[in-house]
Amino acid sequence: MANQEVENLSVVVHGVQDLRLENRPVPNPGPNEVLLRMHSVGICGSDVHYWQQGRIGDFVVKKPMVLGHEASGTVVKVGSSVTHLKQGDRVAIEPGVPRETDEFCKTGRYNLSPTIFFCATPPDDGNLCRFYTHNANFCYKLPDNVTFEEGALIEPLSVGIHACRRAGVALGSKVFICGAGPIGLVSLLVAKAMGAAHIVICDLSASRLDKAKEVGADFTLQISRETPQQIAQKVEELLGCMPEITIECTGAESCIQTGIYATRSGGTLILVGLGPAMVNIPIVDAAVREVDIRGIFRYCNTWPMAISMLSSGRVNVAPLVTHRFPLEQALEAFETTRKGLGVKVMLKCDQSDQNP
Numbered sequence: 001m002a003n004q005e006v007e008n009l010s011v012v013v014h015g016v017q018d019l020r021l022e023n024r025p026v027p028n029p030g031p032n033e034v035l036l037r038m039h040s041v042g043i044c045g046s047d048v049h050y051w052q053q054g055r056i057g058d059f060v061v062k063k064p065m066v067l068g069h070e071a072s073g074t075v076v077k078v079g080s081s082v083t084h085l086k087q088g089d090r091v092a093i094e095p096g097v098p099r100e101t102d103e104f105c106k107t108g109r110y111n112l113s114p115t116i117f118f119c120a121t122p123p124d125d126g127n128l129c130r131f132y133t134h135n136a137n138f139c140y141k142l143p144d145n146v147t148f149e150e151g152a153l154i155e156p157l158s159v160g161i162h163a164c165r166r167a168g169v170a171l172g173s174k175v176f177i178c179g180a181g182p183i184g185l186v187s188l189l190v191a192k193a194m195g196a197a198h199i200v201i202c203d204l205s206a207s208r209l210d211k212a213k214e215v216g217a218d219f220t221l222q223i224s225r226e227t228p229q230q231i232a233q234k235v236e237e238l239l240g241c242m243p244e245i246t247i248e249c250t251g252a253e254s255c256i257q258t259g260i261y262a263t264r265s266g267g268t269l270i271l272v273g274l275g276p277a278m279v280n281i282p283i284v285d286a287a288v289r290e291v292d293i294r295g296i297f298r299y300c301n302t303w304p305m306a307i308s309m310l311s312s313g314r315v316n317v318a319p320l321v322t323h324r325f326p327l328e329q330a331l332e333a334f335e336t337t338r339k340g341l342g343v344k345v346m347l348k349c350d351q352s353d354q355n356p
Contacts, residue, residue: 010129011330011347014064016054021330024066027133028077034085034136035077036093038349039148040356041128042070042156042321043337045181047120051334057277059122068128069095069119072142072151073349082136091139092151093127094158094303095119111162111300118298130327130349140303143311149346149356153186153317154306156344159272160186161306162299164194167245167270171195176235176262179249180208182344183272185215185320187247192216193314196245200238202231211343215319228254232261243267251275257282265289272296318356320344326354 008026013019029035046056047067054061075089085091097117098105104112117135120126127134142151164187169175173196177184180203191199200219201212209220219238223231236242242264248255251273259269260282269291286293309315322342325333327349337345348354 008129008131009327010066011068011327011334012064012066013051013054013061015061017052019051019067019331019334021328024129026131029079029082029133031079031081032136033079033133034075034082034091034139036073036091036127036132036134036139037076038071038073038127038130038132039090039353040072040152041068041347041349042152043068043333043345043347044070044156045337047126047128048334048338050120050122052338055122056274061122063123065120065122066125066127066129067120068126068347069121070152070155071095071119071127071132072148072154073127073132075139076131079136085136085139085141090142090148090151092142092154092303092307093119093134094138094140095126095155096298096300097135097138109300111298128327128330128347128349130351140307143307146307146310147318147356149321150310150317152346153320153344154303154310156182157186157190157306157309157315157317158299158302159183159296160188160190161302162296163187163247163270163272164190166294166296167247167268169194169196169245172197173245174239174241174243175199176239176243176246176259177201177249178246178255178259179203179273180205180212180220181249182320184247184249185212185343186317187249187272188212188217189215189315189317190309191245191247193309198239200235200243202235205340208343211319215316228258228261231258235262246270247272249273253279253281260286260291260293263291265291268292268294270294270296321346321356324348324354326351
């Protein structure tokens, strides 16, 4: 490596509203790890939240933590036990790695393991840096026709895949999505790819709804001061019926209420967005109409499907990237995300390759 590249520039949150660029040592991979030269890392709402608030629920920043978990890069060194990857391989990184084979791992739901390692969730460091080591079994080789940025976007795309799987989206489904931010948009893309016939998506922002229309929404609904019941009525009018599936991506109390009122009897409401710990909802309305309410926590077993979706062209996530910054301008990139400008802000970590 050239001398300038040996510096491991990293984006580190030290506490509330204290975000710094600093150099850290280049790590060495353990036997089951690979050392990666990071290429593209997307900024997630959770990264901004840790910077602005210093915590998300029970996860509190108590020591300096490297941010970033939507990521792709190139293998530069492999651990002694790694056989399926080699130097030069382009990979997408799944940020959640189980630390033990507990009951959740045994049933294939490793995302629920209480001891899981997860990038940029205190106290675990993320990968918004020049060089990063990760468990090789959770690094997935990218086909030649899938870009680094698409590889990084597999992480949010996986949330959409997990949500649509839990919802039971199938051929002909009619779907309502609350919120047209990055997670609402990936849920839209996945629901379309899984065969949803008609999708309506709502948001406060006209520009986000324009992006939703661009990536395949059948109907968009801009909301302002309507009650949850009024929004539910508008959704039914747009679709010509009540949707079997609602995917709630905001976490706002009024939107969860809307989701219950809007979903057809016998249907499913998926809670993706995280809001306050306690919310008031019309639970009896859901109960007597047999509306199933399901949550999701991150994702599991999604990277292979996501790579197939991208490689085959069934899903196009490229329009979601609206801003790009070199790693050196990370503070400006975080401000752009905090202000809600654009959809997905991407940081380019490799000085020698700033391409998508």
